[in-house]
Amino acid sequence: MLKAFADLSTPLVADACVRHDVPLRVAPAGVGAVVHGHRLAGRALPVRHYGSVDVFLEVFGRAGPGDVLVIDNGGRTDEACVGDLAVLEARAAGVSGLAVWGLHRDTPELAEIGLPVFSYGGYPPGPVRLDEREPEALDTARFGAHLVSADDLVFGDEDGVLFVAAEHAEEVLATAHRIRETEREQARKIVAGETLRRQTAFDDYLARRTADPEYTFRRHLRRIGGAIEE
Template identity: 35%
Template sequence: MTRNNSTSNADSTLLTQFAGLDTAAVSDALEGLGLPPGQGGITPMWGRPRVTGIARTVQLAPLDREHGGAHILTSEIAQAGPTDVLVIANDGRTDVSSWGGILSLGASAQGVRGVLTDGACRDVHQARELGFPVYARGQVPRTARGRLMQKSAGEPILFGTVTVHPGDVVVADENGICVVPSARAAEVLRAAHKVQEREAAIEAEIRAGAALTDAMRDARLAGEEDNM
């Protein structure tokens, strides 16, 4: 899936707006709109890098034939661009790596914003040296070669507990991961900013001496008082 220049510019503008939000605010906004909230369990493998980008999806599966051809993910990395985040479904498998150092190097060279894999990775030191964000369920040195194959790319995938479509907005930080459906992105963005503003006001009141029980009213946290 390749996007034209006007689409990429629109993506960049949207991502800049999401970049100022943490996953807690985005998760609350998603849930308030009846969408799947954020999820945990897939964490940064080094430091605390934040990732905000457009999902480029890949589904992996156990190899069921003799290995041949290019390594998994290489074709998708070659087509990826500077607004993209690679989102890899590997059914939570952690006994074999689904991402490694050479892939980090290739993705970094393409300007890719990061990778999220529902599986394990290896060569974390290389990703760290490159400053390339890798989110995974864990680390393992065992290679994917001869064990995994690329089943599909550019198709909807089940990533942990959430279905991710190509073009969805992905927000990841040390709290977890949120997936924002592309068709609802503007709506979620507005709701998340309201959550963030409401919580900032509550924090300001507490710092000014307000009682926690008064500042953190359930109706206020739920946004019900915004419409009063």
Template identity: 25%
Template sequence: MTSEMKNRFYNVEPATIGHHLHYGFMDPRIRSMLHDVKIVGTAFTVKTNSNDSTMVHKAVSLAEEDDIIVIDRTGDNKHACVGEMVAYAANSRKVAGVIIDGTCTDIQALREIGLPIFATGLSPITTKLYGISGEVNTMVQCGGVSVQPGDLILADDNGVLVIPKDTDYQYILEKVEGNEEREAESKKMIDSGKTLSSITKADQLIEQFLSQR
């Protein structure tokens, strides 16, 4: 993906993309642990079991600038696999963010580091380094969505969206940018006195519905 296209994705709202895509949106339980964040990057995936975070440490050591580390916790929502040191190491490698289908810890330190972290919540119970299981850069499940290495990730305070790497990004951008231009025009019309239902043609749909009863 070119830097120009990445910037275009950064300047559109994931929620606007939701007008055109019906897949790829992670479950809302995975939410930003910080405030006022937005990240765009490609997925660097890792899978680890309930209490072994060995592969998370390896993934953080391999991830490159602007990668977004996506962690499949294989169902565990009790043990935190990301805390101060993992976030600090990821931030030092200029990783764009971390998304966990599970919990994180050390929230005060995470806020100080400032690396965007998306998780299901917080936990004081941490994983350990056992070296008994895990995978890096394979397909994972996160928030009910299959994620492949290299998939496009957009995440902000509203949630996380995964767009497969074989998607026609240009087509999506043209649709979404058109939507956002029309929204600007709609705001002007509302300011001039028009109702939202007349602008969106909701009035016509209601009339059709009532006529069929």
């Protein structure tokens, strides 16, 4: 999956989701990589954290090669829920990265380990609580407004993290590649002196909009084969 995502970005995948009316499920703003340039792509391995590392050790028994551990810590900013030992164990279990709805610690050690970890940021204290475990602890993880399961794929890069149902992955990634090629060609033309206004026949759009107020720019782009805004 990481290979399939190699030439793509989360903005391209998000645009492709919109193009196919696939639910846009994006992690809250601020979730980013501990190490600049790290990326995520793989099947979600969901888990909910209640204050003890044992739930992580348990879910690793379900891990498949390349899975991305998706940790639901309720978006808490008063504790770090994962550190170097948990990340080392994740790597040993074949996990390809972690997406944390919360905070991490042991930042220098995580950088040295090299496994991609995405979170809100670093924070020194670990948990001092032990909450009651829910029945869904190893089945689903909440991540912001979204519920993530093993039926989802996780993608992450410098713009953030998003989740796509595995059943839609093939069409979404294929469309993301097509959008990428269109946008790269548009960028090349701008650098060469052909403005985006000219490429998108913007004057024609303005004239059509004057004649038909319901003629939107997105409709215009679809008509001429443009890719921006979608």
